[in-house]
Amino acid sequence: xxxxxxxxxxxxxxxxxxxxxxxxxxxxxxxxxxxxxxxxxxxxxxxxxxxxxxxxxxxxxxxxxxxxxxxxxxxxxxxxxxxxxxxxxxxxxxxxxxxxxxxxxxxxxxxxxxxxxxxxxxxxxxxxxxxxxxxxxxxxxxxxxxxxxxxxxxxxxxxxxxxxxxxxxxxxxxxxxxxxxxxxxxxxxxxxxxxxxxxxxxxxxxxxxxxxxxxxxxxxxxxxxxxxxxxxxxxxxxxxxxxxxxxxxxxxxx
Amino acid sequence: xxxxxxxxxxxxxxxxxxxxxxxxxxxxxxxxxxxxxxxxxxxxxxxxxxxxxxxxxxxxxxxxxxxxxxxxxxxxxxxxxxxxxxxxxxxxxxxxxxxxxxxxxxxxxxxxxxxxxxxxxxxxxxxxxxxxxxxxxxxxxxxxxxxxxxxxxxxxxxxxxxxxxxxxxxxxxxxxxxxxxxxxxxxxxxxxxxxxxxxxxxxxxxxxxxxxxxxxxxxxxxxxxxxxxxxxxxxxxxxxxxxxxxxxxxxxxxx
Ligand SMILES: Nc1ncnc2c1ncn2[C@@H]1O[C@H](COP(=O)(O)OP(=O)(O)O)[C@@H](O)[C@H]1O
Ligand SMILES: [Mg+2]
Numbered sequence: 001x002x003x004x005x006x007x008x009x010x011x012x013x014x015x016x017x018x019x020x021x022x023x024x025x026x027x028x029x030x031x032x033x034x035x036x037x038x039x040x041x042x043x044x045x046x047x048x049x050x051x052x053x054x055x056x057x058x059x060x061x062x063x064x065x066x067x068x069x070x071x072x073x074x075x076x077x078x079x080x081x082x083x084x085x086x087x088x089x090x091x092x093x094x095x096x097x098x099x100x101x102x103x104x105x106x107x108x109x110x111x112x113x114x115x116x117x118x119x120x121x122x123x124x125x126x127x128x129x130x131x132x133x134x135x136x137x138x139x140x141x142x143x144x145x146x147x148x149x150x151x152x153x154x155x156x157x158x159x160x161x162x163x164x165x166x167x168x169x170x171x172x173x174x175x176x177x178x179x180x181x182x183x184x185x186x187x188x189x190x191x192x193x194x195x196x197x198x199x200x201x202x203x204x205x206x207x208x209x210x211x212x213x214x215x216x217x218x219x220x221x222x223x224x225x226x227x228x229x230x231x232x233x234x235x236x237x238x239x240x241x242x243x244x245x246x247x248x249x250x251x252x253x254x
Numbered sequence: 255x256x257x258x259x260x261x262x263x264x265x266x267x268x269x270x271x272x273x274x275x276x277x278x279x280x281x282x283x284x285x286x287x288x289x290x291x292x293x294x295x296x297x298x299x300x301x302x303x304x305x306x307x308x309x310x311x312x313x314x315x316x317x318x319x320x321x322x323x324x325x326x327x328x329x330x331x332x333x334x335x336x337x338x339x340x341x342x343x344x345x346x347x348x349x350x351x352x353x354x355x356x357x358x359x360x361x362x363x364x365x366x367x368x369x370x371x372x373x374x375x376x377x378x379x380x381x382x383x384x385x386x387x388x389x390x391x392x393x394x395x396x397x398x399x400x401x402x403x404x405x406x407x408x409x410x411x412x413x414x415x416x417x418x419x420x421x422x423x424x425x426x427x428x429x430x431x432x433x434x435x436x437x438x439x440x441x442x443x444x445x446x447x448x449x450x451x452x453x454x455x456x457x458x459x460x461x462x463x464x465x466x467x468x469x470x471x472x473x474x475x476x477x478x479x480x481x482x483x484x485x486x487x488x489x490x491x492x493x494x495x496x497x498x499x500x501x502x503x504x505x506x507x508x509x
Contacts, residue, residue, distance in 0.1 A: 064346045065339050066508040081346045084255060092343050098336030100270060107269035114262035115344045155340065 016041055016163050016194045017062060021071035024057050024218075031057040033218035034071070039196050041162070044189045046209030046226075047198040050244055054218040055198040056094065059167050063092055075163065087116040087159030093152035094167045101141025105132055105151055108140055113158050126154040131180075145172035153184070163194045170204060182208050202240035212236075216244045259345050259354040263328075267362060272327055279320040280370055283313045287374040291381040298385045308389035308397075310374045314404050315460070317370060318411045318436055321363045325412030326419040326428035328359050333423045339509050348505045352420075356497055359412050367408035371401050403466035403486075407459065410493045411436065414459075417496030421503050435459050435492075444475065456480050462489045 017039040024032040032054040039045045049055050060066040062073040064081040072079065075090055083089055099108055109123045127133045130150040135143070140151065149169055156164055166185075170178045185208045189195050199205060205212055205226070212229065214221040221243050222229075226236065233239035267273045287309030294306040332338040345351045375397065382390040411432060419428030440458040444451055452471065455461050456478035461471050465478040465485035480488060 060339075060508075063343050065342055067506075083346065086346055087344050094339060094343070095336055098338075098340045100266075100331055100335055100337045102270040102272065102331075103266075104269065107265065111262050111266050111269065112340065112344050114265060115259050115341075117258050 018074045023070045025069045037213050041194040043210035044185050044195040044208045046205035046212040049215035053215045085116045089161050090163045091156030091161040092165040093156045096148035096152040099140045104137050106136040126157045130154040146177045165196045167198045202236045206236045263354045263358040276320050276324045280317050283317050284374045286313050287378045291378040295385050303386035305388035309378045310371050318408050321408050322411040322415040322432045325359045325415035329416050330419040330425040342509050352501050359416050360409050363412040364409040368405040400467035403463045407463045410489050413493040414496045417500035420500035
């Protein structure tokens with residue numbers, strides 16, 4: 001197993017997301033199994049694993065959407081559920097389709113913003129930032145998946161949070177969109193934010209992530225910097241194939 | 255926190271067209287009430303007087319179903335689309351989200367129902383003029399308990415719809431449950447052998463309204479068992495039990 005070896009010991013003292021022996025079972029499926037890792041600020045952490053590896057489940061557990069079977073996840077040292085104004089600390093995009101199709105993009109964002117006392121001016125700003133200002137009054141139901149991903153990213157950015165989590169944000173995007181997201185991730189991390197970005201494609205990570213956490217069948221497989229992986233396996237693609245060889249599962253990601 | 259989430263829930267309702275459609279259908283009561291009054295009015299002109307049902311009572315089921323649909327959709331539209339996860343990420347305290355939803359559905363449906371009931375009441379009395387139609391001889395003060403009880407029944411049904419929609423996670427199941435409470439169960443109760451028909455019917459949701467106002471259930475069933483305060487308590491109990499059960503599930507289940 002490759003481990004973080006350079007610099008101060010993994011910057012654990014400043015980690016903003018911490019998982020302690022996180023386990024989640026759905027009936028017979030062990031979706032996440034005794035998963036422990038932490039995410040430090042200031043760079044993009046890639047969260048990588050084949051479909052069905054438990055990435056989405058882990059993110060839902062961090063956000064308190066699903067209750068862990070055992071173990072715990074902390075954000076800024078506290079359970080997510082206990083954050084009073086979570087949008088100002090954490091922004092998350094889990095599923096771009098998780099929107100009410102009958103609402104306009106502007107109203108969708110304003111509904112979310114209101115809950116954390118964020119005003120309409122900020123809504124207009126993020127719509128501008130993600131390039132949806134022109135369709136702000138259009139119903140979300142008519143949006144393409146790429147536009148919905150942008151809308152989800154806008155929602156995550158609303159509270160100007162220091163921590164961002166994105167679950168496979170490039171799925172369904174055209175090359176332009178992929179590039180846009182990549183640049184956005186990098187600039188968010190360059191501003192000193194913590195970015196946790198999941199993907200089942202290593203190629204996606206190579207260009208954005210500095211550290212990579214690899215999971216397979218709900219378990220931690222490796223936690224390393226991109227530099228370490230490359231020095232050891234030549235290319236990230238090779239590293240990924242070698243490390244996940246035993247854990248590829250057929251199925252659809254959700 | 256609570257105030258902000260209430261503002262958000264109110265905007266959620268205001269920003270989808272289904273809300274306006276549901277309220278539009280509910281407001282048809284005013285039109286139907288006017289047409290009904292006009293129709294029985296012309297009959298009264300021929301016969302001198304008539305005993306017709308009050309439109310705000312006759313068309314109450316329309317108001318109840320359309321606004322209960324609003325309650326069902328307030329939660330199922332989120333559960334069906336996954337929007338509830340987006341909502342819970344920004345409001346992780348489920349109690350706060352659920353209470354805000356219930357509060358907004360309760361307030362909007364009560365306000366809407368009472369407005370529509372009073373408008374129906376006023377326009378039908380205006381159209382009736384001084385004809386004797388059977389329903390227009392009493393004063394507003396005398397009719398007010400019935401009007402308010404009707405409004406409250408709409409709110410209770412909307413909250414029951416919210417609760418059942420939340421528990422079943424399905425718009426269809428939520429609607430079917432509301433319709434059962436409103437039409438199917440009371441219908442079955444009527445055909446039980448006496449005295450069980452009246453006894454059971456006294457506890458049926460739509461029959462609580464006349465009991466709160468101190469009226470008969472119907473000519474067939476006669477007086478209900480419940481005094482006004484007990485009928486009012488039973489009505490509130492319906493909402494409390496369904497919301498309580500729904501919240502228990504909402505809090506425990508994975509989103
Ligand atoms: N709500 C759920 N109910 C039952 N099984 C689930 C649920 N969510 C995820 N799973 C299962 O847990 C495993 C991990 O899924 P997921 O977290 O979606 O993986 P990934 O996002 O890495 O593709 C899969 O086997 C999936 O079928
Ligand atoms: Mg997934």
